[in-house]
Amino acid sequence: MSNKGIEISGRVFKYGDNVDTDQIIPARYLDTSDPEELAKHAMEGVDEDFAANVSSGDIIIAGKNFGCGSSREHAPLSIKGAGVGAVIAETFARIFVRNAINIGLPIIELSGFEAKTGDEVVVELRRGKIKNLTSGKEGTFTHFPEFLSEIIQAGGLMESVKKDLSEF
Amino acid sequence: MSLGRNIYKNRLNRKRLNKGDFIKIEVDVILSNDITTPLAIDAFEASGITKMKAADKAVIVADHFTPNKDIASAQQVKKVRDFARKWGIRFYDAGCGIEHTLLPEEGLVVPQDIVIGADSHSVTYGALGAVASGVGSTDVAAAWASGEAWFKFPEAVKVVLNGSLEPYVSGKDLILYIISQIGTDGALYKGLEFCGPVMKELSLDSRFTMANMVIECGAKYGIMEADHKVVDYIETRARRPYTLQPENYSIDKDDEFDEILQVDCSKIDPQIAFPSSPANCRSVYSIEKTPVDQVVLGSCTNGRLEDFKKAAKIIEGRKVCRDLRFIVIPSTALIYRQMLESGLMKIFADSGAIISPPTCGPCLGGHMGVLAEGERALSTTNRNFPGRMGHKNSFVYLANPEVAAATAVAGYIAAPDQV
Numbered sequence: 001m002s003n004k005g006i007e008i009s010g011r012v013f014k015y016g017d018n019v020d021t022d023q024i025i026p027a028r029y030l031d032t033s034d035p036e037e038l039a040k041h042a043m044e045g046v047d048e049d050f051a052a053n054v055s056s057g058d059i060i061i062a063g064k065n066f067g068c069g070s071s072r073e074h075a076p077l078s079i080k081g082a083g084v085g086a087v088i089a090e091t092f093a094r095i096f097v098r099n100a101i102n103i104g105l106p107i108i109e110l111s112g113f114e115a116k117t118g119d120e121v122v123v124e125l126r127r128g129k130i131k132n133l134t135s136g137k138e139g140t141f142t143h144f145p146e147f148l149s150e151i152i153q154a155g156g157l158m159e160s161v162k163k164d165l166s167e168f
Numbered sequence: 169m170s171l172g173r174n175i176y177k178n179r180l181n182r183k184r185l186n187k188g189d190f191i192k193i194e195v196d197v198i199l200s201n202d203i204t205t206p207l208a209i210d211a212f213e214a215s216g217i218t219k220m221k222a223a224d225k226a227v228i229v230a231d232h233f234t235p236n237k238d239i240a241s242a243q244q245v246k247k248v249r250d251f252a253r254k255w256g257i258r259f260y261d262a263g264c265g266i267e268h269t270l271l272p273e274e275g276l277v278v279p280q281d282i283v284i285g286a287d288s289h290s291v292t293y294g295a296l297g298a299v300a301s302g303v304g305s306t307d308v309a310a311a312w313a314s315g316e317a318w319f320k321f322p323e324a325v326k327v328v329l330n331g332s333l334e335p336y337v338s339g340k341d342l343i344l345y346i347i348s349q350i351g352t353d354g355a356l357y358k359g360l361e362f363c364g365p366v367m368k369e370l371s372l373d374s375r376f377t378m379a380n381m382v383i384e385c386g387a388k389y390g391i392m393e394a395d396h397k398v399v400d401y402i403e404t405r406a407r408r409p410y411t412l413q414p415e416n417y418s419i420d421k422d423d424e425f426d427e428i429l430q431v432d433c434s435k436i437d438p439q440i441a442f443p444s445s446p447a448n449c450r451s452v453y454s455i456e457k458t459p460v461d462q463v464v465l466g467s468c469t470n471g472r473l474e475d476f477k478k479a480a481k482i483i484e485g486r487k488v489c490r491d492l493r494f495i496v497i498p499s500t501a502l503i504y505r506q507m508l509e510s511g512l513m514k515i516f517a518d519s520g521a522i523i524s525p526p527t528c529g530p531c532l533g534g535h536m537g538v539l540a541e542g543e544r545a546l547s548t549t550n551r552n553f554p555g556r557m558g559h560k561n562s563f564v565y566l567a568n569p570e571v572a573a574a575t576a577v578a579g580y581i582a583a584p585d586q587v
Binding site: 018020022023026027028030031032033045046064065068069070071072073074077091093094095098099102103145147148151156157158159160161162164165 | 190203204206207210211212214215216217219232233238240241243244285286287288290302303304305306307309310313314318352353356357386388445532533534551553554555556560
């Protein structure tokens with residue numbers, strides 16, 4: 001279940017600053033925990049056509065403070081359920097970061113990478129490299145700190161906790 | 169080392185911790201609600217873990233879509249209720265109250281606690297001198313199993329509240345003003361630690377309101393010293409023994425902060441956060457005439473007894489404007505009873521208010537006051553993101569309880585001295 005070495009490629013969906021969790025998955029859909037159901041309404045508050053247009057491996061690129069607001073894990077789950085390969089943002093809200101790591105949705109903090117909606121992008125998670133195939137522009141990013149990589153490599157937080165508990 | 173960071177440090181018994189260090193730490197309270205618990209249950213059950221180390225620290229409150237708004241939410245609450253029974257987890261069912269008002273009232277959080285909650289407004293308990301942070305559902309499931317949570321050791325910002333409070337200004341206005349100054353990501357990943365002469369003026373209810381909204385500027389926690397007001401409040405309630413911050417410690421005198429934010433409270437008028445950001449604030453005295461379709465008085469932010477007392481003073485003997493709905497939501501069953509016994513309920517009922525049972529309800533567009541397309545609400549809640557209270561083209565203005573009462577009478581956004 002390691003994300004290391006995974007290459008993600010897909011089309012870009014570009015959004016601005018402060019995309020909050022009410023926009024990612026409005027509260028009226030929080031009566032289910034099923035990722036497939038949630039995926040039908042992913043990003044609905046900011047882009048009504050997202051769920052219909054997104055394909056497996058596509059990449060969300062946003063501005064500052066992505067995922068601010070509520071603690072709902074339904075937000076990264078709906079994005080992951082929709083098949084999104086990675087979310088790239090200038091900064092992420094802290095609870096969104098936890099949730100993404102805990103459920104295994106790759107997120108990348110990166111400023112100034114030029115891309116527009118529809119561009120084809122390839123991300124090499126392990127190498128910290130990103131390339132916009134449409135424009136030819138490239139970028140680099142730092143991988144997660146070791147502590148977080150271990151959680152991701154274990155297959156998410158629950159697997160990591162299970163491993164810890166079995167060691168006692 | 170700052171009050172909040174010292175709590176982490178003492179718990180780990182570590183002399184040295186640096187900003188950015190990752191830590192695993194034992195927690196005291198593990199909170200979740202009817203929306204976030206189902207995902208935690210799924211994560212817990214899927215993991216194959218068969219023991220819960222910390223069931224005694226878990227608290228589940230059914231407050232968001234309760235009393236159940238539809239069949240789906242009823243199924244969801246049933247799943248949570250059954251799970252809580254199976255594992256012997258403390259469970260508060262529909263009508264007991266909104267989690268962040270209920271837990272302090274029930275004496276479940278004490279000073280120096282480390283609290284996690286799968287609800288972003290879990291930061292509220294900072295008003296009691298606890299380090300309290302919002303987390304996700306999987307974090308809760310992991311903590312049920314292990315008793316621990318992971319954190320990045322944060323930077324801390326000292327917020328000095330200088331001056332004094334102007335009329336009709338309370339904790340809500342101070343925190344909205346601070347958010348408007350630093351932005352919705354102004355305290356991202358950081359702890360906010362409040363001090364200064366105005367702290368003494370602030371009631372505990374006002375402090376809860378302030379701590380509740382530190383998440384709206386991205387903070388990891390917002391903490392205040394546990395002074396005599398906190399001790400008075402918890403001494404009859406606390407279910408566990410507790411300690412206060414070290415005797416000689418004060419945030420004021422502590423110089424180990426990464427940043428210091430000076431706030432002149434004397435310059436702060438009652439604030440209105442315009443759609444669609446809590447940072448989009450203006451003085452109530454500087455705005456154009458803004459009619460609204462609904463006023464909401466309640467929530468984990470401003471649904472405490474003092475909030476209703478203040479609002480009742482404004483609305484007593486007056487009628488709610490016929491062009492709007494005024495929804496009053498006591499945030500716990502105890503507050504509901506106190507309002508009945510003190511006559512507040514009659515004041516609101518006589519004014520024409522709709523009085524709801526305790527619920528998060530309209531705050532997140534759940535039920536009990538959802539907005540139609542194009543409608544505007546003034547609300548004492550904490551968020552005014554696009555579509556937060558209903559249709560994606562509906563609009564929320566945030567304000568304090570006195571402004572809410574004045575607005576309910578006027579029909580447009582107004583200060584108490586304007587009606």
